[in-house]
Amino acid sequence: xDWTEKYRPSTLSEVRGNNKARDALKEWADTWESHHEAVVxxxxxxxxxxxAAHALANDMGWPxxxxxxxxxxxxxxIEQVAGEAAKSGTLTAGGxxxxxxxxxxxxxxxxxxxxxxxxxxxxxxxxxxxxxxxIANEYYEMSNSLRNNxxxxxxxxxxxxxxxxxLRDICRKEGVExxxxxxxxxxxxxxxxxxxxxxxxxxxxxxRDRIEADDYVSGERDTSEGIFEYLDVVLKEGTAxxxxxxxxxxxxxxxxxxxWIEDNMPKDYEGxxxxxxxxxxxxxxxxLGRVRAxxxxxxxxxxxxxxxxxxxxxxxxxxxxxxxxxxxxxxxKLGRSKGTRKTRDYVAQQIAAVDGVSMRTARREIMPFLATxxxxxxxxxxxxxMAATYDMEAEHVxxxxxxxxxxxxxxxxxxxxxRLQEEAAVEHSGGAFAGGSASxxxxxxxxxxxxxxxxxxxxxxxxxxxxGEEAETADExxxxxxxxxxxxxxxxxxxxxx
Numbered sequence: 001x002d003w004t005e006k007y008r009p010s011t012l013s014e015v016r017g018n019n020k021a022r023d024a025l026k027e028w029a030d031t032w033e034s035h036h037e038a039v040v041x042x043x044x045x046x047x048x049x050x051x052a053a054h055a056l057a058n059d060m061g062w063p064x065x066x067x068x069x070x071x072x073x074x075x076x077x078i079e080q081v082a083g084e085a086a087k088s089g090t091l092t093a094g095g096x097x098x099x100x101x102x103x104x105x106x107x108x109x110x111x112x113x114x115x116x117x118x119x120x121x122x123x124x125x126x127x128x129x130x131x132x133x134x135i136a137n138e139y140y141e142m143s144n145s146l147r148n149n150x151x152x153x154x155x156x157x158x159x160x161x162x163x164x165x166x167l168r169d170i171c172r173k174e175g176v177e178x179x180x181x182x183x184x185x186x187x188x189x190x191x192x193x194x195x196x197x198x199x200x201x202x203x204x205x206x207x208r209d210r211i212e213a214d215d216y217v218s219g220e221r222d223t224s225e226g227i228f229e230y231l232d233v234v235l236k237e238g239t240a241x242x243x244x245x246x247x248x249x250x251x252x253x254x255x256x257x258x259x260w261i262e263d264n265m266p267k268d269y270e271g272x273x274x275x276x277x278x279x280x281x282x283x284x285x286x287x288l289g290r291v292r293a294x295x296x297x298x299x300x301x302x303x304x305x306x307x308x309x310x311x312x313x314x315x316x317x318x319x320x321x322x323x324x325x326x327x328x329x330x331x332x333k334l335g336r337s338k339g340t341r342k343t344r345d346y347v348a349q350q351i352a353a354v355d356g357v358s359m360r361t362a363r364r365e366i367m368p369f370l371a372t373x374x375x376x377x378x379x380x381x382x383x384x385x386m387a388a389t390y391d392m393e394a395e396h397v398x399x400x401x402x403x404x405x406x407x408x409x410x411x412x413x414x415x416x417x418x419r420l421q422e423e424a425a426v427e428h429s430g431g432a433f434a435g436g437s438a439s440x441x442x443x444x445x446x447x448x449x450x451x452x453x454x455x456x457x458x459x460x461x462x463x464x465x466x467x468g469e470e471a472e473t474a475d476e477x478x479x480x481x482x483x484x485x486x487x488x489x490x491x492x493x494x495x496x497x498x
Contacts, residue, residue, distance in 0.1 A: 157192030280310030
């Protein structure tokens, strides 16, 4: 039996690594009668979203109706299977006559491919008289209508320290002896993915009464698993429709997927078919540009249509043989080693903490801008301010800028950033490096300095303000409405660099 199912949490108290999300979900359920809103649980695969939904149902005594991506999710099916249960107010089964509707992979509903399914779900969450949970890996791949009509709870990656005790407990229950080294190794290699760690533990313990570090041979989990098989579909074998549908199961955003296709396409395509395929990629890139410009993620579907169905349709028949596909050259700087990912995650964590955004937003939306603005440290003042703001060391500055960490240029930038931090601390600048309005942080001592008109206290990421009164006026400007505030948050305090 699959251990991920055998040891799935039966109550919310058994959910590990997401205490804040777990408590928010319980509060949503306890107060559902007062708001009648659906909720979206979102986060990377393997962090316990679906397990938490079913654990909640057990706690509340709510029978569940589940509809996942493997089912047909047309308008008719959704209304027949989930609609009647969600709209019915006369069900008597479960606590207080409630029944929980759980829709997994809610981010995998893509327009016409589901023949009205997306619209049916949007209507359903507005009219439901029963609690409803949507589960998604990519929150912003869901339609605006769904996001605007649901509460949302983000599940973060399950850290190693939370995975280790779970693995030990499973070993004890299975009667498998273990060394600390093998448990630590499995947890390390699967950091962020509890489900993956349990699967690796089961594979390692298969046929053994005792496991040691040498028994764990699966090594580092390939985070791009499935992408190579998908490239075969889109570039060699699949029809336009097959390429589009297969893309729904690839764990890559359109921004990353277009790079995979672009770099590997010339290995299989040539001549007229290559030129036509590039036209489709160009169209996809335009749609992605509109997403970045407007923050309207519904445009992703049009980009996806062009880069998948379009590229497949450009192919002149099926192609055979084996092709050595590789990761996009765009990622050559980022690398795929564990050490590089740790550097990336540190930078993302610092950005997320300072700017008040998720690590996913930091990695995918803010870091590319920082990399462009500070490329090879050409804007030295901006690079120093970035290093000071996000408490970066040489390896972090080198990672973002693309410069060598041992170069004199990077070392001097780090030294100047440390001095900038010390000066800010001495001057009690009141948030000079707190990421501005995006972080939501409020100054205390700095506010007092502002009232006294102390120009030195107006230091920003770009340096001291030229005019104390002007800076003071800017602090007092009101955000016109909540949408504008949300837009500012999406900009993540980058205006502070100017």
